[in-house]
Amino acid sequence: MIRIANGQGFWGDSLEAPVEQVRRGPIDYLTLDYLAEVTMSILQKQRSRDPKMGYARDFVDMIARVLPDLKERNIRVIANAGGINPAGCRDAVLDAAARQGIPLKVGTVTGDDIMDRLDRFLKSGIELKNMDTGEPLAAIRAHVESANVYFGAFPLADALDRGADIVISGRVADAALVLAPMIHKFGWKATDWDKLGAGTVAGHAAECGAQVTGGNCQLDWESIPNLADIGYPIIEADPDGTFSITKHVGTGGRVTVASVKEQLLYEIGDPRQYITPDCVADFTTVHLEQAGPDRVRCTGMKGRAATNFYKVSISYAAGFKAMGSLVYAWPDAYKKARLADRILRDRLDRLGLRFEEIRTEFLGANACHGIAAAEPSPEIEPHLPEVVLRIGVRSENRAAVERFTREIAPLVLNGPPGVSGLGLGRPRVEEIVAFWPALIPKSEVTPEVSIWQSEN
Amino acid sequence: MAKRKLIDLAHARSGDKGDTVNIGLIARRPEDYPILVREVTADRVKQHFAGVCKGTVERFELPNLGALNFLLRESLDGGGTLALKADPQGKTYSTALLRMEIDD
Numbered sequence: 001m002i003r004i005a006n007g008q009g010f011w012g013d014s015l016e017a018p019v020e021q022v023r024r025g026p027i028d029y030l031t032l033d034y035l036a037e038v039t040m041s042i043l044q045k046q047r048s049r050d051p052k053m054g055y056a057r058d059f060v061d062m063i064a065r066v067l068p069d070l071k072e073r074n075i076r077v078i079a080n081a082g083g084i085n086p087a088g089c090r091d092a093v094l095d096a097a098a099r100q101g102i103p104l105k106v107g108t109v110t111g112d113d114i115m116d117r118l119d120r121f122l123k124s125g126i127e128l129k130n131m132d133t134g135e136p137l138a139a140i141r142a143h144v145e146s147a148n149v150y151f152g153a154f155p156l157a158d159a160l161d162r163g164a165d166i167v168i169s170g171r172v173a174d175a176a177l178v179l180a181p182m183i184h185k186f187g188w189k190a191t192d193w194d195k196l197g198a199g200t201v202a203g204h205a206a207e208c209g210a211q212v213t214g215g216n217c218q219l220d221w222e223s224i225p226n227l228a229d230i231g232y233p234i235i236e237a238d239p240d241g242t243f244s245i246t247k248h249v250g251t252g253g254r255v256t257v258a259s260v261k262e263q264l265l266y267e268i269g270d271p272r273q274y275i276t277p278d279c280v281a282d283f284t285t286v287h288l289e290q291a292g293p294d295r296v297r298c299t300g301m302k303g304r305a306a307t308n309f310y311k312v313s314i315s316y317a318a319g320f321k322a323m324g325s326l327v328y329a330w331p332d333a334y335k336k337a338r339l340a341d342r343i344l345r346d347r348l349d350r351l352g353l354r355f356e357e358i359r360t361e362f363l364g365a366n367a368c369h370g371i372a373a374a375e376p377s378p379e380i381e382p383h384l385p386e387v388v389l390r391i392g393v394r395s396e397n398r399a400a401v402e403r404f405t406r407e408i409a410p411l412v413l414n415g416p417p418g419v420s421g422l423g424l425g426r427p428r429v430e431e432i433v434a435f436w437p438a439l440i441p442k443s444e445v446t447p448e449v450s451i452w453q454s455e456n
Numbered sequence: 457m458a459k460r461k462l463i464d465l466a467h468a469r470s471g472d473k474g475d476t477v478n479i480g481l482i483a484r485r486p487e488d489y490p491i492l493v494r495e496v497t498a499d500r501v502k503q504h505f506a507g508v509c510k511g512t513v514e515r516f517e518l519p520n521l522g523a524l525n526f527l528l529r530e531s532l533d534g535g536g537t538l539a540l541k542a543d544p545q546g547k548t549y550s551t552a553l554l555r556m557e558i559d560d
């Protein structure tokens with residue numbers, strides 16, 4: 001049995017969680033997921049300003065903190081912290097190790113970045129059509145900022161096989177981070193579909209961190225203990241593909257069949273076809289059982305042959321947006337907020353500003369659930385204690401969005417009464433980086449694995 | 457026939473993939489799962505999210521988990537970073553679904 005701990009569900013997740021995973025109990029592997037869909041383009045911008053950047057800096061700081069613990073207890077790390085510059089991330093980690101006088105082997109998995117090859121692919125007839133809309137990439141080619149293939153678990157496992165203490169990758173499928181140590185330790189083959197399916201289910205369960213250990217858990221949420229000290233997930237995996245989900249003894253949160261069910265259903269499509277680079281996992285075959293306190297046993301998982309394609313994550317510039325908010329207080333808070341919305345839209349019209357979209361929401365009235373919640377009843381409406389007017393605009397024209405941001409604050413003095421600007425200041429204009437999912441034949445790209453040693 | 461709110465029979469979690477929201481709906485007790493299968497059809501979910509879900513609703517069954525998974529297409533105002541919504545990832549669509557009233 002091996003213990004695989006996940007300490008990061010996304011870049012921006014708890015800085016302490018990975019450290020706690022290392023220090024508060026036994027683990028063999030630590031996995032960390034840093035890359036959301038838009039992260040790559042942010043990293044791309046960072047690297048264009050400084051060629052040494054373009055990876056998750058938090059990761060290097062975290063490794064520097066726990067490096068003595070990792071070495072002492074022989075814990076190995078698998079992270080997609082490399083972003084668009086795995087070599088830069090590797091050098092920063094090796095530097096940190098050298099400063100502490102700790103010998104370290106770092107493996108990198110690269111080859112996922114296909115930005116430089118895009119035009120060659122397009123020319124050879126690989127259209128990189130949007131998986132959702134069917135549009136060919138040519139439509140937005142000029143605006144593309146990054147393009148990365150999602151690799152699977154085998155190159156990560158290869159780096160572990162070759163002795164890496166820390167494996168740093170660019171883009172890989174989230175679940176692959178957890179599947180890789182199973183392939184490495186148990187010697188699973190690329191055609192062990194059921195086992196790969198099982199490891200993929202484990203990866204999906206763990207990839208969102210505390211979302212499987214009681215975080216964001218709806219069932220009986222009030223009775224979930226000590227969320228302030230919530231434990232992150234640990235997968236105890238067996239060579240036959242079965243596994244348990246648990247967390248360190250003494251941490252907060254709760255691992256139950258219900259908490260695991262909620263996470264298994266999170267962001268999936270057809271449950272019979274959960275497609276990764278390594279296999280097609282079937283979520284309708286998972287059997288869950290409460291095997292003890294904070295321990296759920298998972299058995300029965302089936303998988304099928306992988307497809308011949310990798311998914312590609314392409315980011316592109318898609319204009320500008322800004323969101324502004326004002327809070328209206330009792331009495332007639334909702335009525336005042338609606339009037340302010342009409343006034344604001346009228347003023348934008350008078351200024352001749354055009355937007356691709358203007359969207360107004362009334363927080364405290366029915367913003368989240370919309371039609372499903374219905375409008376507040378006529379008896380309740382005048383008595384709502386407060387309503388937040390939230391209005392956003394989107395446009396290709398930065399100047400129009402900029403002008404919009406100047407029209408919010410004046411409403412406090414020249415609009416309906418009983419209003420505050422929420423202390424947030426003028427809204428910021430944001431560049432929109434949108435996401436373009438596509439497929440590419442596996443034969444077109446190859447992952448590259450290399451191992452580097454610190455100079456101690 | 458008595459009406460019940462779905463929240464009394466089920467719990468849920470929702471998330472996004474582009475402009476599509478997925479909602480996992482899970483029976484609180486195994487004996488409630490057939491009621492979910494019978495009552496919470498793709499058509500009813502489409503009606504429930506009228507004006508919000510501008511595309512199709514597709515339903516998948518996971519009897520092993522006593523759960524249904526719904527895909528609500530064109531439901532996030534463009535989705536991801538394009539959306540101007542307070543909830544651009546559809547995280548609160550889970551409880552919006554649990555407001556549904558069904559026959560017992």
